[in-house]
Amino acid sequence: MSPYWSPLVHQLAPYVPGEQPKLAQLVKLNTNENPYPPSPRVREAIEAELGADAARLRLYPDPTASALREGIARLHGLAADQVFVGNGSDEVLAHAFMALLNHRDAAGAPRPLLFPDITYSFYPTYCRLYGITPQTVPLDAQLRIDVDALIAAARACDAGGVIFPNPNAPTGCGIARAAVERLLAALPDRVVVVDEAYVDFGADSAIPLIAAHPNLLVVHTLSKSRSLAGLRVGFALGQAGLIEALVRVKDSFNSYPLDRLALVGAQAALEDAAWFEQTRNAVIAARTQLSADLAALGFEVLPSQANFVFARHPAHRGAALQQALRERAVIVRHFSRPERIADHLRITVGTPAECAALVEALRQILG
Numbered sequence: 486m487s488p489y490w491s492p493l494v495h496q497l498a499p500y501v502p503g504e505q506p507k508l509a510q511l512v513k514l515n516t517n518e519n520p521y522p523p524s525p526r527v528r529e530a531i532e533a534e535l536g537a538d539a540a541r542l543r544l545y546p547d548p549t550a551s552a553l554r555e556g557i558a559r560l561h562g563l564a565a566d567q568v569f570v571g572n573g574s575d576e577v578l579a580h581a582f583m584a585l586l587n588h589r590d591a592a593g594a595p596r597p598l599l600f601p602d603i604t605y606s607f608y609p610t611y612c613r614l615y616g617i618t619p620q621t622v623p624l625d626a627q628l629r630i631d632v633d634a635l636i637a638a639a640r641a642c643d644a645g646g647v648i649f650p651n652p653n654a655p656t657g658c659g660i661a662r663a664a665v666e667r668l669l670a671a672l673p674d675r676v677v678v679v680d681e682a683y684v685d686f687g688a689d690s691a692i693p694l695i696a697a698h699p700n701l702l703v704v705h706t707l708s709k710s711r712s713l714a715g716l717r718v719g720f721a722l723g724q725a726g727l728i729e730a731l732v733r734v735k736d737s738f739n740s741y742p743l744d745r746l747a748l749v750g751a752q753a754a755l756e757d758a759a760w761f762e763q764t765r766n767a768v769i770a771a772r773t774q775l776s777a778d779l780a781a782l783g784f785e786v787l788p789s790q791a792n793f794v795f796a797r798h799p800a801h802r803g804a805a806l807q808q809a810l811r812e813r814a815v816i817v818r819h820f821s822r823p824e825r826i827a828d829h830l831r832i833t834v835g836t837p838a839e840c841a842a843l844v845e846a847l848r849q850i851l852g
């Protein structure tokens with residue numbers, strides 16, 4: 486704390502990312518990074534952009550990222566003005582909160598933003614930053630997103646918008662496209678943001694709904710299924726009117742969120758369909774094996790459509806298991822709040838060898 490701070494800074498509740506330990510030799514299954522490297526074309530593209538003397542780095546990158554946006558549009562059967570790119574999907578989400586989810590009613594009272602009670606913990610952080618009132622809607626008894634409860638709550642509190650991940654984080658459970666469509670159709674006057682950070686690992690994407698639903702914004706990242714968490718590239722897809730709002734915020738904040746290396750590296754990754762298929766299929770196969778191995782050890786494992794599993798052991802506290810794993814050089818994520826998930830561990834799907842090391846450590850811990 487310092488007397489120099491702007492008043493808002495005192496109100497912030499910053500997001501706490503999973504640990505990035507300095508020690509090598511750890512089995513790192515705590516931040517949902519992809520265990521496989523990105524397409525080799527990423528390195529080639531970045532080296533070509535750098536050239537022998539990196540002279541191009543003298544020049545600002547394309548502020549509109551037009552080549553990358555056109556590539557993303559082609560991939561998804563959209564037009565370039567239906568694509569927004571940002572420095573990681575977290576930045577894209579931040580702009581969406583400011584541009585599309587911060588509303589007031591006719592009397593000037595804030596309209597709340599709805600999201601599930603157990604979800605990506607950056608959402609309440611952005612609410613604090615932008616002065617948005619959050620309102621949470623409980624997951625159902627199986628820890629799944631309850632679309633009917635979201636619709637009812639949105640009407641009851643005159644919500645200014647709705648946001649949720651599909652599949653949800655940290656549970657890994659997805660909802661069907663038909664359920665998303667029902668929500669969009671029920672709430673045509675509000676923006677619905679579907680954060681599809683993990684969708685490539687087996688969930689239904691809402692992208693085919695964009696054409697018929699002007700209130701839908703779909704957010705993707707290259708951090709998970711494209712193995713590029715370190716390059717920081719995310720994007721949003723929606724009708725041009727929503728995208729224009731994001732561009733207006735971005736151009737009031739930072740004209741060049743993606744640097745030259747990120748622009749070409751992202752494009753190369755998106756073009757390598759074969760690498761994408763091969764690595765995501767490996768992750769999906771490892772997830773099936775890991776889920777079965779955990780169940781055999783007595784864990785209750787939620788059905789995952791993501792690159793992580795969410796599991797609890799009925800006889801062990803989550804915090805104790807996390808600590809015991811750490812002592813065996815295996816790092817997983819544990820959330821002590823809310824209470825309902827305090828005994829769950831969120832375990833990133835690693836390589837088969839990493840998953841086997843985790844399972845072996847758990848076998849020792851459980852005795």
Ligand SMILES: *Cc1c(COP(=O)(O)O)cnc(C)c1O
Nearest residue numbers: 573574575605650682706708719
């Ligand atoms: C990982 C993640 C993101 C953010 O990813 P970036 O690395 O910022 O692109 C967004 N939403 C959810 C639900 C995530 O898990």
